[in-house]
Amino acid sequence: MSGTRLTRWVAAIPMAALALATIYPLVFTTNVAMKTRREYVLDRFSLTDSLRWDNIVKAWTSVGMSRYFLNSVVVVACSVALLLLLGSMAGFALARLRFRGSSLLFLGILAALFIPFQVIMVPLARIMADTGLIDTYPGLILAYVAQxxxxxxxxxxxxxxxxxxxxxxxxxxxxxxxxxVYWRIMLPIGAPALLSVGVLNALFCWNDVLISLLLMPSAEHRTLMVGVTSLRGQYSDDIPTFASGVLIAAVPVLVAYLFLQRQIADGVTAGSTKG
Amino acid sequence: MGPATAGPTEDTAGRAPAPRPATASARRNRRGSRAERLAPLVLLAPAILIIAGLRLWPLLLGINFSFTGDGARNGMNVGLDNYLTLLHDPLFRTALRNVGLLVLLLPVAVAIPGLLATFIFLKVPGHRLYRGVYFFPAVLSPVIVGAIFNLLLAFDGPLNALLGGLGIGPVDWLGNPDVAIFAVVGVHIWATFGMALVVFLAGFATLDSSVLDAAKVDGASLPQTIWHVIIPSLSRTIQFVFVTTMIGMLTSMFGLLYVMTGGGPAGSTYLPEYYVWIQQGQMNQPALASAASTALFLIMLVVGLGQIGILRRAGKED
Incomplete structure (x- = not known):
């Protein structure tokens, strides 16, 4: 099968190029974050000779990324905890308790899966405003749990x-x-699935911008991703600080990916193979 | 709610019910306490309340809202006025035209990860590395991806420098109305192809290797093998990727648009979701925004119903 082997090697070249194209943007951003503004203007591509943390520190402290970071951590942690608790209770009941209408209920929940947030965002914002939950942690957490x-x-x-x-x-x-049975048997048995679903939900909540932008309008309540979007206008002439802010928002995801890649992929593919 | 054991129930995931003898648990349930009998309700109530109150109810509210007026006509029934306004709004028409463009680009967005997964499955040199590398951008927020590509696609940025070295360009990626939407969609595909790739690889894992060996013995070429063996065996996976990729294009590009173009230049990169956001958040026209939401939902419904069909069929095949 020398023909196939040749094909494999020919395919390997664009695939390696694509792998580089996948990694390079983040490498570029990291490199820019380490530069001074002057260095960036003079030559944006050369590798920095020294690791400078000034920009990162500036983004973390004076720019306010630490506040946004904390907001995100609180909201994501509470949302994921609630999602896992309510999700496992409902999942156990639907899968292993017999009661009338269980399959109908499951179909109803499946249908809710196909309501995109964009379709309900206007009335949801109104409900949150009417109940006084807009611009509060519980409001955003509740919105993430519902989503x-x-x-x-x-x-x-x-x-x-x-x-x-x-x-x-x-x-x-x-x-x-x-x-x-739920507390002592199902929760421990479900640990692998809970880990996978939990990591995936944490990513969804951490990465979200639309829901948070809609329900957390005030600057002090901004989540990290909304914080990054606000950096863009403020620091358009200070690209290294901007890149540092982006890096701060990306690093937790990078770390999670390095350690939990398999769980994330499992969660993504579960819908395709399990049905 | 009747006794917990009343009536046969099918397995909730739609699969063939596992053999479940009338066991001690069932008998206990029958004479169980009230708290025991109410257990399904207690366990499900919080989830049902949240889903009904914050997802299903707003959906109805929004559809109803789309037939009322904005501003001075707030709360009045205006019939289909908002929908007529939408049809005459150049920005919404651009958004619809861009949806058409996404549909046209959909096969490309599915074929790229499909082909890459095929090569990884055929164990090209370095295949162990590629899956982890390609999947990586899929876990990054569209905001981060958009912010990074703002730098990369800047007029004096790295991509134009690279193309300049090859004697091409420079191209105003995000400033030219004819180019910007392709740049944004391209970035979206760059950021999400790893997701589809992983789904394809999971599909390949279920492939019967003896069929592939048979094709090899018969001397089938690679394109023949892909066309006659791999595509038919993975039809379910391919359908799934088509639908999820389309839904992703319609509902998860907001972050990219918000950071990269803000809908511009000249409104050329509007998508329905961005239009909803602008009308709700910036223009203070919630009723018009609701009409645009409902229009988006109709588009999604066609796609979503297809997906339910696929998922249910997938369940039956197991």
Whole structure:
């Protein structure tokens, strides 16, 4: 099969080029973040000879990225915790408890999966304003939970459907209530799925800009991504500081990706293979 | 709500029900306490309340809202006026035209990751590395991707420098109304092809290798193998990628548009989602924004119903 081998090597060249094109933008940004403004204007491509953290420190402190960062951490942590709690409760009930209308309910949740945020954003903003939840942490957290709960329930239901009923029966015979089964059996058994869904939800919430832009209008409540968009206008003549802000927002995702790549990919593909 | 054991229920994921004998758990349930019988309701209530209140209810509210007026006519029934305004608004027409462009570019956005996944599956040199590298931009926020490409696509930026070295350009990527939408869509594809790639690879993992071996023995060329063996076996995966890629193009480009072009130059990069945002957030015309939302939803509904069909069929095949 020398022909196929040749094809493979020919294909490898554009694929390697594409891999470089995938990595380069972030390398470029990191390099720019390390430069002084003068260096950037004179030569934006050369590698910096020294690692300078001045821009990063400036972006973190005086530009206010630390505040935005903290806002994002609080909102994402609370949203993910709630999503996993409510999602696993619902997933367990839909997959392993028998009650009338369970499949209809599952279809209803599946339908909610296909309502994009753009379609409900106008009335949602009004509901949040009417209830006084606009521009508050609980309001944004609730919006994120509502946005990503159908997806979370969908994945956790299909995961819990694979748990053998014998395990539940055994736990019942041992005297556990339904709630005991959920808390002591289903939560620990679901750990791999919860990790995967949790990481994915954390990414969704961390990366979101539209929902946060709509529901957190004041500057002090900005999440990190909205903070990055506001940098653009403020620092259009100070590109290294701008690049530093972008880098601060990207690094947590980069770290999560390095350690949890498999879980992220599992979550993305679950919908395609499990159905 | 009846007793927990009433009636046969099918497996919720739509799969063939696992054999479930009438066990101790069922018997216990029947004589279980009230709290036990209400367990499904208790476990599901918070999720149902949130989904119904903050997703389904706003959807109805928004559709209803789209038939009312803005400003002086606030709350009045104006019939289809908002929809007529949309049809005559050059910005919304541009947004619709750009949706048409996305549909035309859809096969490209599916073929690229499909072909790359094929080569990774065929173990090109370095295949172990590529999956992890290609998937990486897919986890970055559109805001970060857009901010980075603002630098890269600047008139005096790296891409034009590279092209200048080859004797091409410079191109005003984000400043030329004829080019900007292609630049933004190109960046979107760059940022998301890894997502589709991973889905394709999961599909390849289910491929029966004996069929591929048979094709090899028969001396099939690579294009023949792709066309006659791989594409038919992966039809489900390909459909799934088509639908999810289209939904992604319609609903996750806001961040890129917001950071890269702001809808410009000359309104040339508007998409329906961006139009909704501008009318709601900037122009203070929520009713018109609702009409645009409803129009977007109709577009999505066609795509989404197709997806439900695929998912349910996928479930039955298992």
């Amino acid at each position: 990503f709960l159908p997806f979370t329930i969908f994945l956790l239901t299909s995961y819990y459907s694979t748990v053998p009923p014998d395990i539940i029966d055994a736990a019942r015979i041992d005297g556990n209530s339904v709630y005991g």
